[in-house]
Amino acid sequence: MANIMSEKPTDVILGIPEIIEKYRIGEKLVMVTAYDYPSARAAELAGVDIVLVGDSGAMTVLGHESTTMITIDEMLMFCKAVRRGIRSPFMVGDLPYGSYEVSDEQAVQTAFRFIKEAGCDAVKLEGCGPMSISRARAIVQAGIPVVGHVGLTPQTAVTLGGYRAQAKNAEAASLLIQGALALQGAGCFCLVLEAIPSVVAELVVERIEVPTIGIGAGPATSGQVLVFHDLLGIGEGRDAKFVRRYADLLEAMKCGITDFAKEVRNREYPTTEHEYKMDPQEADTLRSILRSEED
Numbered sequence: 001m002a003n004i005m006s007e008k009p010t011d012v013i014l015g016i017p018e019i020i021e022k023y024r025i026g027e028k029l030v031m032v033t034a035y036d037y038p039s040a041r042a043a044e045l046a047g048v049d050i051v052l053v054g055d056s057g058a059m060t061v062l063g064h065e066s067t068t069m070i071t072i073d074e075m076l077m078f079c080k081a082v083r084r085g086i087r088s089p090f091m092v093g094d095l096p097y098g099s100y101e102v103s104d105e106q107a108v109q110t111a112f113r114f115i116k117e118a119g120c121d122a123v124k125l126e127g128c129g130p131m132s133i134s135r136a137r138a139i140v141q142a143g144i145p146v147v148g149h150v151g152l153t154p155q156t157a158v159t160l161g162g163y164r165a166q167a168k169n170a171e172a173a174s175l176l177i178q179g180a181l182a183l184q185g186a187g188c189f190c191l192v193l194e195a196i197p198s199v200v201a202e203l204v205v206e207r208i209e210v211p212t213i214g215i216g217a218g219p220a221t222s223g224q225v226l227v228f229h230d231l232l233g234i235g236e237g238r239d240a241k242f243v244r245r246y247a248d249l250l251e252a253m254k255c256g257i258t259d260f261a262k263e264v265r266n267r268e269y270p271t272t273e274h275e276y277k278m279d280p281q282e283a284d285t286l287r288s289i290l291r292s293e294e295d
């Protein structure tokens with residue numbers, strides 16, 4: 001199997017200072033999700049700034065109907081594989097549902113696992129209510145960088161009325177802006193804004209000092225993130241409004257496997273170029289050994 005790690009990695013290793021500097025000079029930040037070694041390698045080779053090991057992997061990789069089912073151990077396995085595949089991008093691990101809500105202590109303990117066992121540079125958690133703000137503050141105080149996530153927070157999609165845009169009225173938008181400010185106050189060094197009206201994202205960006213990464217939040221944010229499977233066209237079904245597909249890999253994968261199946265069935269694969277050879281004399285010796293054993 002080909003090993004793409006043999007490609008030369010970029011020299012720059014992105015930490016928080018480099019990300020903040022890009023933000024300061026107005027360079028858009030590029031974040032993409034990854035869940036395993038090949039997706040991580042693709043992200044690194046494409047030169048993205050931040051790789052998010054998202055709990056979206058519950059759906060895109062594990063086939064669950066929502067993100068709530070994924071466990072800490074499954075997320076850690078994804079993170080470890082991604083860590084092996086990237087060197088330059090900053091790596092954020094998503095704290096899964098149920099791994100941080102119970103107490104600040106639980107949140108800090110889970111966050112430490114993502115850093116110590118899986119080599120993440122930071123963790124992300126969802127929400128901007130009092131619980132999320134307290135957990136973010138506790139994790140930051142323990143010395144772990146935290147990315148906040150507001151707007152559509154898939155772990156609580158049921159409470160939010162499904163996978164739909166949030167903060168569409170003035171009252172909800174004002175609460176979201178207060179929440180974003182509170183996450184910043186708790187020490188989050190970056191915020192993801194998901195599925196909110198562009199004008200609300202603009203008002204957040206005007207008011208906070210940390211970089212924002214948008215997904216369905218319009219063009220005003222400091223950067224953009226898309227889910228790997230969405231942007232490369234690996235998933236089936238209808239895309240969210242904010243998704244642009246930059247490739248159709250599901251079709252490419254289907255064609256590749258269909259061609260393989262056809263050639264196997266037609267005896268066109270493998271051909272002699274794919275065969276391991278044995279010295280004909282060795283083959284003769286083998287045949288006579290077998291004959292004498294079978295007599």
Ligand code: KIV
Binds near residue numbers: 053054056215225
């Ligand atoms: O889990 C995920 O992929 C995410 C992104 C959508 C931001 O949280």
